[in-house]
Amino acid sequence: MAILEQGNITIHTDNIFPIIKKSLYSEHEIFLRELISNAVDAIQKLKMVSYAGELEGEIGDPQITLSIDRDRKQLKIADNGIGMTADEIKRYINQVAFSSAEDFIEKYKGGADQPIIGHFGLGFYSAFIVADRVEIETLSYQKGATPVHWTCDGSPSFELSEGSRTERGTTIILNLSEEELEYLEPARIRQLVKTYCDFMPVPIALEGEVLNKQKAIWRESAGNLKEEDYQEFYRYLYPFQDEPLLWVHLNTDYPYQVNGVLYFPKLRPDIDLTQGQIKLFCNQVFVSDHCEEVVPRFLLPMRGVIDSPDIPLNVSRSALQADRKVRSIAGFIAKKVGDRLKELYRSQRDQYLNIWSDLSTFVKFGCLNDQKFREQVKEILVFRSSAELSEATSSDRGQDSQGNWYTTLQAYLERNQEKHENRVYYCTDAASQATYIELFRKKGLEVLYLDSFIDSHFVSLLEQEYQDVRFSRVDAELDDTLLETEEAEIVDPTTNKTRSQTLKELFEAAIANSRINVRTESLKDTDASAPPAMVLLPEAARRMREMSAFLGQDPANLPDDHVLLVNTAHPLVQNILSLQQGAILSSDGHSPSQVLAEQLCRHIYDLALMTQKGFDAEGMKAFIERSNAVLTALTTRQ
Numbered sequence: 001m002a003i004l005e006q007g008n009i010t011i012h013t014d015n016i017f018p019i020i021k022k023s024l025y026s027e028h029e030i031f032l033r034e035l036i037s038n039a040v041d042a043i044q045k046l047k048m049v050s051y052a053g054e055l056e057g058e059i060g061d062p063q064i065t066l067s068i069d070r071d072r073k074q075l076k077i078a079d080n081g082i083g084m085t086a087d088e089i090k091r092y093i094n095q096v097a098f099s100s101a102e103d104f105i106e107k108y109k110g111g112a113d114q115p116i117i118g119h120f121g122l123g124f125y126s127a128f129i130v131a132d133r134v135e136i137e138t139l140s141y142q143k144g145a146t147p148v149h150w151t152c153d154g155s156p157s158f159e160l161s162e163g164s165r166t167e168r169g170t171t172i173i174l175n176l177s178e179e180e181l182e183y184l185e186p187a188r189i190r191q192l193v194k195t196y197c198d199f200m201p202v203p204i205a206l207e208g209e210v211l212n213k214q215k216a217i218w219r220e221s222a223g224n225l226k227e228e229d230y231q232e233f234y235r236y237l238y239p240f241q242d243e244p245l246l247w248v249h250l251n252t253d254y255p256y257q258v259n260g261v262l263y264f265p266k267l268r269p270d271i272d273l274t275q276g277q278i279k280l281f282c283n284q285v286f287v288s289d290h291c292e293e294v295v296p297r298f299l300l301p302m303r304g305v306i307d308s309p310d311i312p313l314n315v316s317r318s319a320l321q322a323d324r325k326v327r328s329i330a331g332f333i334a335k336k337v338g339d340r341l342k343e344l345y346r347s348q349r350d351q352y353l354n355i356w357s358d359l360s361t362f363v364k365f366g367c368l369n370d371q372k373f374r375e376q377v378k379e380i381l382v383f384r385s386s387a388e389l390s391e392a393t394s395s396d397r398g399q400d401s402q403g404n405w406y407t408t409l410q411a412y413l414e415r416n417q418e419k420h421e422n423r424v425y426y427c428t429d430a431a432s433q434a435t436y437i438e439l440f441r442k443k444g445l446e447v448l449y450l451d452s453f454i455d456s457h458f459v460s461l462l463e464q465e466y467q468d469v470r471f472s473r474v475d476a477e478l479d480d481t482l483l484e485t486e487e488a489e490i491v492d493p494t495t496n497k498t499r500s501q502t503l504k505e506l507f508e509a510a511i512a513n514s515r516i517n518v519r520t521e522s523l524k525d526t527d528a529s530a531p532p533a534m535v536l537l538p539e540a541a542r543r544m545r546e547m548s549a550f551l552g553q554d555p556a557n558l559p560d561d562h563v564l565l566v567n568t569a570h571p572l573v574q575n576i577l578s579l580q581q582g583a584i585l586s587s588d589g590h591s592p593s594q595v596l597a598e599q600l601c602r603h604i605y606d607l608a609l610m611t612q613k614g615f616d617a618e619g620m621k622a623f624i625e626r627s628n629a630v631l632t633a634l635t636t637r638q
């Protein structure tokens, strides 16, 4: 083989490859992505030459072929692209590629302690991460071109000679170093192509099999895609997961290029909202599974793909976060997501409401985190209501497929202005607060469900926004419309005590805790579903409790400063009163009826506490003991 030229690559650092190797200690595998990218580029360039009418002959079927030679410890990457002449090798490989190697080191020096997002655009020289010696066999498309062979062992000296390639294109031959022999395993290569090159637009074959999917739906126009295409793509990226709720197709060229498809997944309660699941691509080449810097924090639980060549990838993560363009791309993404939600609300209200319980976590999380987003989605924030709103069809309400009604907050306030101005009643747990909700509902009072895990924070946000409005949970206090003013009927002529007073004292004695405020009220129009007593926890005290639970402090104990509202209209309460009045002292000064009345009072209190989940382990034990004592007393024949 005639040696055309031997020489030294113009490079200022003697041995750059050990440095590169070291700085990429955990990411050796990216060499394959870089070399395949170059091969794809070479094929695209050939197409351009052909369009320009400068290619003699046919392009043929574009293809990248990977092959493994175990005996020689070689991995080869061959393309049928544009090829290179000897001059081009000198220019592009000896100068361009190696000077960008120097650039990389220059950049990396400053931030070696900071992880870089994708080590992207390392280019040709990344071959030296895994190879002791790299060869190029190439034949240019140009008329009369001769094949060229180039070889280099990573030192600045290279050798250029006549090559043996007979077909147009380039083969990169990697003579793998001893520590990198894993890249002789077909399974390993397959896995790498799947990870990094799955959506590259040229078939990549190994041992006769095409490995990559090629079709990147995010690069297509939304108009050409059907619902199934998006769903299928989602299943492809995230197999064995629930169907996505909704998706957003991103597509812009100016002032930056961003393409992508983002999905709202069905959120599971155990999801970690700080871990991103969106895949970042650059021109269809996979870069990273983590793009926390590029996507607004509140959208991190979304899934899908973002592809943008305008995101700088060879900078540290913190620099990326501070980058103005990246920040503006993040803003663009948030706006697009907001627009999509608004569009769905306006044009497919039913579907919007059907997925709202899942969607609302994203939206509320977004509102809590991002003022701009909050403004954007303000009008499409809805709340499930206990009322039947069917009487009017209006843009501020709607019904999901399960028959639940939803309303905007504004509409709620307007609708209830006369009954309770600037007051919102809400519940946080449909099951445990069912008694309270039922009471409100029967009286025609509307209760909103704020029952997802994010809602306790969200209520605070609503309060900031609606400063004149009071938000009270259904068990915080009872509205006057629910209570009957009782006539002060004197039941004990010797002491002149009213019914209410007698009951209050009875309950106070039974509970024996002066910090619990016992109130007797008659609940209007009550039937069997109204409870004999309810624990009311003032809004402020309850929130303190929730806060300490949030901070990991002991939330089990209900604060002592709560109200026990005794429903004097309830038959059980009335029976207790009669029992107590009929009590006869026995000879030893004891009255079994009096004791039983007190036990029953205590039991009623226990049941009310239960609704508030007020027991700790000790409390539960005591409750069981007392319950058994009551039952025993009730079954003991007098």
Ligand SMILES: Nc1ncnc2c1ncn2[C@@H]1O[C@H](COP(=O)(O)OP(=O)(O)OP(=O)(O)O)[C@@H](O)[C@H]1O
Binding pocket: 038, 039, 041, 042, 079, 081, 082, 083, 084, 092, 093, 096, 097, 098, 100, 120, 121, 122, 123, 124, 125, 170
């Ligand atoms: N397979 C190939 N076929 C034809 N030319 C190639 C091939 N691989 C590399 N080249 C040439 O070598 C040059 C340098 O490659 P290198 O990968 O270092 O940088 P780049 O591709 O220009 O930029 P990037 O940093 O994005 O990879 C390319 O611009 C191209 O002209």
